[in-house]
Amino acid sequence: MQEATGLVHKSPRLLGAGVHTAAPGKDYPSHAHTSWELVYYVRGRITCPVGDTTYDATPGTVLLTPPNTWHAEQSRTGYANRFLQVEAATTHPWPRLCYDDADHTLRRVFDALVRETESEELRKLLLAELDLRLRRAAATPPATPAEQLVAQAEQLFEERFATGLRVSQVAADLGISPSGLRAAFARLRNTSPLAALQAVRLRHALAHIRNSTLPLQVVADLTGYHSVSHLTRHIKAATGSPPGALRSTEFRKPPT
Numbered sequence: 001m002q003e004a005t006g007l008v009h010k011s012p013r014l015l016g017a018g019v020h021t022a023a024p025g026k027d028y029p030s031h032a033h034t035s036w037e038l039v040y041y042v043r044g045r046i047t048c049p050v051g052d053t054t055y056d057a058t059p060g061t062v063l064l065t066p067p068n069t070w071h072a073e074q075s076r077t078g079y080a081n082r083f084l085q086v087e088a089a090t091t092h093p094w095p096r097l098c099y100d101d102a103d104h105t106l107r108r109v110f111d112a113l114v115r116e117t118e119s120e121e122l123r124k125l126l127l128a129e130l131d132l133r134l135r136r137a138a139a140t141p142p143a144t145p146a147e148q149l150v151a152q153a154e155q156l157f158e159e160r161f162a163t164g165l166r167v168s169q170v171a172a173d174l175g176i177s178p179s180g181l182r183a184a185f186a187r188l189r190n191t192s193p194l195a196a197l198q199a200v201r202l203r204h205a206l207a208h209i210r211n212s213t214l215p216l217q218v219v220a221d222l223t224g225y226h227s228v229s230h231l232t233r234h235i236k237a238a239t240g241s242p243p244g245a246l247r248s249t250e251f252r253k254p255p256t
Contacts, residue, residue, distance in 0.1 A: 012036070013086065014084060014085075015086060015087055017084045017085070019114060020081050024078040026078070032067075032069055033067060033085060034068060035067055035085050036066060036084075036094070037071070038083065038110075038134075039063045039065075040061075041060070043059055043159060045058055045076040045079070046074065048073055049072050057079075058155070058156075060151055062097070064097070082111060082114050086127070093135050093138055099148055101151070102151070106130070109133070113126050146184045149181070153193060154196065156174075167193045170193065170197075202238055204222070204223045205219055205223040205235065206239075209243050216231060219243075
């Protein structure tokens with residue numbers, strides 16, 4: 001592949017992929033690989049010494065460690081990640097750190113590469129997509145601290161919306177005050193973190209209602225609403241219709 005610098009970079013080759021989880025305080029000791037290690041953090045807060053630099057990782061953070069570089073993971077809250085071992089030149093034009101977008105594009109590709117165990121052709125296509133997106137990230141100006149903070153909060157909303165998550169918990173996990181998180185959302189998203197969290201819950205609740213026969217109490221439980229009445233109020237305010245009217249005709253109960 002021809003780069004703007006005139007260098008030709010050989011296409012990366014996937015060597016392995018997997019999932020790693022660790023409890024709080026369960027660190028991964030310092031180690032190095034002869035290949036690149038690409039890690040997507042799904043859950044938790046982790047301090048990651050990589051060579052001479054130390055990074056703080058939260059959900060949506062991607063760390064890319066070149067071959068023969070010593071690195072470790074220090075678990076602050078317990079964590080989970082997706083990791084890839086990839087053969088590529090040490091000079092391959094990837095960033096050392098980047099963040100996923102609001103559509104969770106990078107997580108989708110990481111998850112697909114971890115799951116795909118049968119088709120080598122599909123794995124090559126997925127890795128080619130990831131390569132392109134990471135090189136694009138390397139050419140993009142780094143996100144500001146506030147942009148990183150908001151993106152990380154949005155990742156936590158997606159991960160934990162069904163758990164009764166509170167904005168104050170997210171702020172604490174990100175090491176910021178609730179007022180600081182609200183200010184960042186107001187400036188960058190023109191909304192509040194609570195409204196953003198409620199939008200995630202509403203999206204998932206509507207998907208259940210439109211595509212299943214699940215009782216409303218089950219939908220409420222699955223999407224983090226306190227009660228059926230709480231769920232119903234939010235749906236009616238957002239759509240103008242009660243939940244029953246939004247059921248697909250395929251899933252509506254026949255009149256008795």
